[in-house]
Amino acid sequence: MFESLQERLQEAFKRLRGKGKLTESDVNEALREVRLALLEADVNFKVVKSFIARVKERAVGQEILESLNPAQMVIKIVYEELVALMGGESVGLNMADRPPTIIMLCGLQGAGKTTHAAKLALKLKKEGKKPLLVAADVYRPAAIKQLEVLGEQVGVPVYSEGDQASPVDIAQHAVAYAAEERRDVIIVDTAGRLTIDEELMEELQQIKARIQPHDTLLVLDAMIGQDAVTTAEHFHTKLGIDGVILTKLDGDTRGGAALSVREVTGRPIKFVGVGEKLDALEPFYPDRLASRILG
Numbered sequence: 001m002f003e004s005l006q007e008r009l010q011e012a013f014k015r016l017r018g019k020g021k022l023t024e025s026d027v028n029e030a031l032r033e034v035r036l037a038l039l040e041a042d043v044n045f046k047v048v049k050s051f052i053a054r055v056k057e058r059a060v061g062q063e064i065l066e067s068l069n070p071a072q073m074v075i076k077i078v079y080e081e082l083v084a085l086m087g088g089e090s091v092g093l094n095m096a097d098r099p100p101t102i103i104m105l106c107g108l109q110g111a112g113k114t115t116h117a118a119k120l121a122l123k124l125k126k127e128g129k130k131p132l133l134v135a136a137d138v139y140r141p142a143a144i145k146q147l148e149v150l151g152e153q154v155g156v157p158v159y160s161e162g163d164q165a166s167p168v169d170i171a172q173h174a175v176a177y178a179a180e181e182r183r184d185v186i187i188v189d190t191a192g193r194l195t196i197d198e199e200l201m202e203e204l205q206q207i208k209a210r211i212q213p214h215d216t217l218l219v220l221d222a223m224i225g226q227d228a229v230t231t232a233e234h235f236h237t238k239l240g241i242d243g244v245i246l247t248k249l250d251g252d253t254r255g256g257a258a259l260s261v262r263e264v265t266g267r268p269i270k271f272v273g274v275g276e277k278l279d280a281l282e283p284f285y286p287d288r289l290a291s292r293i294l295g
């Protein structure tokens with residue numbers, strides 16, 4: 001991933017790197033390449049526009065044009081603005097002051113919710129927590145079974161009431177159950193649909209209102225390109241999310257979602273999914289990604 005973006009940006013800076021003093025038009029030309037590279041990587045066009053404007057404002061200042069190593073300074077500005085665009089810091093889970101912490105996962109069908117519920121459970125277990133997985137996707141055939149199988153693989157119990165109960169009730173009962181069983185983190189796997197659907201949103205709103213999660217995370221497939229931004233915007237407007245788990249970054253994605261989500265929703269990408277295996281979950285580090293992009 002990001003290879004094309006990386007190559008394009010390197011190309012854009014190659015000419016600058018060799019130069020001593022820059023003119024304003026050198027900077028403009030390089031930024032035009034940066035702009036194209038970002039658009040080609042599927043970064044949302046509004047995000048690209050404001051990003052380029054911010055870089056330009058800083059890069060065409062006299063100080064830089066007259067500095068000894070202006071190209072390096074422009075590259076540094078692009079790096080800093082990329083980090084800022086992705087939110088700066090790495091952000092972890094919101095944990096409750098007093099357990100149990102309630103985490104609600106939402107997203108479109110196929111985004112990787114069930115898989116990432118299990119990945120999170122495994123991560124928390126390794127950190128010494130006692131998670132509980134909750135099967136609140138009662139519509140997708142075999143979703144409950146899938147969660148039970150994954151729960152078994154990671155050694156974390158799964159709370160389910162079958163597919164006839166209401167997901168809102170299941171979620172609420174699970175919170176009570178967790179308290180009885182002294183489980184300290186509850187991870188609720190909710191239903192998705194192939195496309196955004198109002199009925200689903202209403203159900204998610206009801207679950208959220210009933211269990212009041214400490215962290216509502218959107219599981220978002222990086223492979224869907226520009227649609228990732230629309231999906232994130234919609235879920236955030238309708239439901240209110242606290243963060244994003246961006247999945248399938250190991251796949252053949254141009255990665256634009258990673259650069260757009262924060263700017264569009266104001267919410268951080270907290271984790272990235274980098275494979276089907278249950279340990280293929282990583283914290284999201286804006287600075288590392290920015291370095292990789294610049295090459």
Ligand code: GDP
Binds near residue numbers: 110112114247276
């Ligand atoms: P859900 O419908 O949102 O619950 O999605 P699932 O958890 O069932 O995942 C859908 C498919 O995506 C499954 O085949 C997963 O193995 C796969 N998947 C999930 N996360 C990742 C990931 O980070 N990388 C890759 N390559 N595949 C993933």
